[in-house]
Amino acid sequence: MRAKVSPLAWLVAIQFVSMGAMEMSGPFWPLHIRRLLGGDAHGLTALLSALVYAGPMVAAMLLTPFWGRIGDCTGHKPMVLRALLALALCQAAAAFTDNAWALVGIRLLQGGFAGFIAAAQAYAVAVSDPTRRGRTLSHLQSATAVGSLAGPVLGGWLMDVSGFAWLCLWAAAACLACALAALALPADAPSHRVRDAKSTQAGWPHGWLTGILLVIVLIQAAKMMPQPFFALYVSDVLHAPNWLVGASYAASAATLALSAPLWGRAFDRWQPARTLSVIEVVAWLCALTLALTALAGTWQGFVASRLVWGVWQGALLPVAYALIARTVPETGQGLALGLGNSAAKAGALVGTLLGAAGMGFFGLNAGFWLVAATYALAAAGIRFVRFHSTSPAPLSTRRASQARS
Numbered sequence: 001m002r003a004k005v006s007p008l009a010w011l012v013a014i015q016f017v018s019m020g021a022m023e024m025s026g027p028f029w030p031l032h033i034r035r036l037l038g039g040d041a042h043g044l045t046a047l048l049s050a051l052v053y054a055g056p057m058v059a060a061m062l063l064t065p066f067w068g069r070i071g072d073c074t075g076h077k078p079m080v081l082r083a084l085l086a087l088a089l090c091q092a093a094a095a096f097t098d099n100a101w102a103l104v105g106i107r108l109l110q111g112g113f114a115g116f117i118a119a120a121q122a123y124a125v126a127v128s129d130p131t132r133r134g135r136t137l138s139h140l141q142s143a144t145a146v147g148s149l150a151g152p153v154l155g156g157w158l159m160d161v162s163g164f165a166w167l168c169l170w171a172a173a174a175c176l177a178c179a180l181a182a183l184a185l186p187a188d189a190p191s192h193r194v195r196d197a198k199s200t201q202a203g204w205p206h207g208w209l210t211g212i213l214l215v216i217v218l219i220q221a222a223k224m225m226p227q228p229f230f231a232l233y234v235s236d237v238l239h240a241p242n243w244l245v246g247a248s249y250a251a252s253a254a255t256l257a258l259s260a261p262l263w264g265r266a267f268d269r270w271q272p273a274r275t276l277s278v279i280e281v282v283a284w285l286c287a288l289t290l291a292l293t294a295l296a297g298t299w300q301g302f303v304a305s306r307l308v309w310g311v312w313q314g315a316l317l318p319v320a321y322a323l324i325a326r327t328v329p330e331t332g333q334g335l336a337l338g339l340g341n342s343a344a345k346a347g348a349l350v351g352t353l354l355g356a357a358g359m360g361f362f363g364l365n366a367g368f369w370l371v372a373a374t375y376a377l378a379a380a381g382i383r384f385v386r387f388h389s390t391s392p393a394p395l396s397t398r399r400a401s402q403a404r405s
Contacts, residue, residue, distance in 0.1 A: 007127055007185050007186055008124055008127065008128060008136060008139070010181070010184065010185060011080075011120060011123065011124055011140070011182075011185065012139050012140060012142075012143045013143075013181075014080075014084075014120075014178045014181055014182055015116075015117075015120050015140055015143040015144060015147065016143040016144075016146055016147045017147070017174055017177070017178050018084060018087065018116060018147070018174065018175055018178045019116075019117075019143065019144045019147030019148055019151065020146075020147035020148070020150050020151035020154070020174075021087075021091075021147075021151065021170075021171040021174035021175050021178075022087060022091075022147075022151065022171065022175070023147060023148045023150075023151030023152055023155070024151045024152065024154055024155030024158065024167055024170070024171050025091070025094075025155055025164070025167055025168055025171060026148075026151065026152055026155070027152050027155070027156070028155065028156075028159055028164060028167070029049065029052045029053070029103075029107075030045065030049035030052070031164075032103070032164045033045055033048045033049055033052065033100045033103065034049075035164075036098060036099065036100040036103070037100050044100075048100050048101070048103075048104055051104045051107075052103065052104050052107050053352075054349060054352075055104055055107050055108045055111060056107045056108060056110055056111025056112075057111060057345045057348060057349050058111070058345075058349065059108050059109075059110075059111030059112035060111040060112065060114070060115055060341070060342070060345050061342045061345040061346050061349070062112070062342070063111075063112045063113075063115065064115040064118050064338040064339075064341045064342050064345070065335055065338035065339050065342055066338070067079055067082070067083075067115050067118065067119065067334075067338060068115075068118055068119075068122060068333075068334035068335045068336070068337055068338025068339070069334060069335045069338070070334075071119060071122050071123075071334035072122075072331060072332060072333065072334040072335055075126075075187055075188050076119055076122040076123035076126055076188050076334055077123060077182070077185055077186075077187050077188055079115075079119035079122070079123070079334070080116065080119045080120055080123050080182050080185070081179055081182055081183070082113070082119070083113075083114045083115050083116035083119045083120075084116060084175050084176075084178050084179035084182060085175075085176070085179050086109075086110065086113040086114045087110065087114050087116060087172075087175040088172045088173075088175035088176040088179060089172070090106050090107070090109055090110035090113075090114070091110075091168045091169070091171045091172035091175060092168065092169065092172040093106045094106050094107075094168045095164075095165040095166070095167075095168035095169045095172065096165070115338070115341070117140075117144065117341060118334075118337050118338045118340075118341040119334075120140060121137060121140060121321060121325075121337045121341075122333050122334040122337050122338075123185070123188055124136050124137065124140060125137070125325045125333050125337070126188035126330075126333065127186070127188050130326070131268060132268060133268065133322055133325045133326055134263075134264035134265070134267045134268040134318075134319065134322035134326070135261050135264035135265045135268055136264070137264065137318050137321045137322045137325065138260040138261045138263060138264030138265075138314070138318040138319075138322070139260075139261055139264070140318075141256075141260045141314075141317065141318035141321075142256070142257040142258075142260045142261060142314075143257075145253045145254075145256045145257040145260070146253070146257045148253060149250050149253045149254065149257075153246075155167055155171075158170060207388075207389040207390065208272075208327060208389045208390060209324065209327075209328060209336060209339070210389070211385035211388070211389040212320055212323055212324055212340070212385070213339060213340065213343040214343075214381060214385060215276075215279070215320055215378075215381065215382050215385055216317065216320050216340055216343040216344050216347060217343050217344075217346050217347040217350070218283075218347065218377065218378035218381045218382070219283065219316045219317060219320070219347065219378050220317065220343070220344045220346075220347025220348050220351060221347040221348070221350045221351035221354065221374060221378070222283075222286065222351060222371060222374040222375045222377075222378050223313065223316075223317075223347075223348075223351065224347065224348040224351030224352050224355070225351040225352070225354050225355040225358070225370065225371045225374055226355060226367065226368065226371055227351070227352050227355055228352060228355040228356040228359055229355060229356075229358075229359040229364055229367045230245075230249060231245050231249075232359075232364055233364050233367050233368070234248055234299075234302070236364055237364055237365060238296075238297075238298070238299050238302055240299045240302075244299055244303075247303070248299070248302060248303050248306050249306075251303050251306040251307050251310060252306045252307065252309050252310035252313060253310060254307075254310060255307050255308075255309075255310030255311045255313075255314070256310040256311075256313040256314045257314075258311075258314075259310065259311045259313075259314030259315070260313075260314035260315075260318045261314075262314070263314045263315040263318070263319060264318060264319065264322060267315075267319050267322060268322075272323055272326065272327055273386070275319060275322075275323060276323070276382065276385070276386050277386060278315070279315065279316060279319060279320070279382055280379055280382040280383055280386065282312050282315045282316060283316070283375055283376075283378045283379035283382055284375075284376070284379045285312050286309065286312045286313075286316075286375040286378075286379075287372045287373075287375035287376040287379060288372075289305055289308050289309045289312060290305075290309065290368050290369075290371045290372035290375055291368075291369070291372040292305045293305040293306070293309070293368045293371075293372075294367075294368035294369045294371075294372060317344065320340065321337065321340055324336050324337060324340050325337065351374070354370075354374070355367070355370075355371075358370040
């Protein structure tokens with residue numbers, strides 16, 4: 001048992017450090033682009049600032065399933081190493097470029113060639129106990145949340161003391177160190193290698209998988225919708241200081257990190273059909289919580305609603321990934337989890353665009369009401385999936401049935 005637990009703990013640590021390193025530069029790309037272009041190119045700054053975020057999401061959405069398919073054929077440890085090295089190289093390249101368009105190109109390459117989260121998930125599924133996959137993926141999600149929380153704070157300090165180039169170099173060094181650490185992970189050796197696309201998808205629950213991908217798109221769109229207007233809302237509507245903008249933003253990430261493993265442990269004991277029904281209930285609770293967020297007239301009530309929202313978030317995306325891992329045959333786990341990550345990127349892109357459009361058409365005051373409505377739509381979509389797709393038995397149950405027969 002210890003031989004299985006130790007690599008997973010090592011992987012969680014690698015995920016925390018690498019995701020923190022990547023998020024160090026996250027808030028500061030538009031500032032660096034504006035500096036490279038000069039103060040007069042406002043329109044071009046806005047365009048490139050949008051591309052520097054949207055471009056990697058689109059590239060990852062298109063290529064992550066391909067890398068997952070390669071991992072199914074060769075093992076997922078090489079894909080973990082590839083992703084970490086790609087992150088390190090792209091961050092180092094960003095540190096040395098002085099051309100804003102080249103910076104966008106580097107970010108596109110990063111999105112296309114990295115895909116670390118999907119690779120780490122597929123590796124974790126390959127080496128973990130099948131009965132613990134929910135909590136395993138939840139621990140990885142918690143590491144991502146904590147890294148995403150700590151990274152911008154450290155990045156802001158580095159930006160102040162050393163500038164953007166050194167910030168990127170430190171991020172590159174951290175990713176390179178993670179790649180060296182990943183060399184210590186044992187190789188995953190699935191018992192059945194994939195020989196062709198037909199064998200990869202033999203026995204796939206196609207309708208079920210399509211439904212879960214739709215669920216991921218819906219819940220990610222709702223989650224990412226506040227991104228364009230969050231800081232403006234807290235500052236202009238609640239009249240909160242800047243430190244409270246950061247604290248309220250971090251509140252949901254903190255409770256997500258704490259709650260995700262607890263949700264994962266609970267869902268590991270339930271059948272997929274029951275799990276999906278609970279996810280529907282949680283989506284309705286998210287809609288209610290975001291309505292309370294919209295009604296909060298003080299920062300205390302706003303922060304409290306953010307803390308509660310983070311608890312519900314721990315039962316959504318990590319559990320959707322776990323449903324994929326528990327119901328798709330092992331020979332296609334990399335491809336299936338890659339599709340799940342692509343669906344998450346698609347949802348994030350849609351949600352960000354909807355949030356920006358909602359802010360433009362309806363104003364800041366309506367922002368969180370629109371998010372609540374989006375969660376209600378997501379809950380209705382989950383109900384549609386529940387009643388129009390047949391949930392398969394978990395892989396462990398199917399293997400037991402095959403052994404008895």
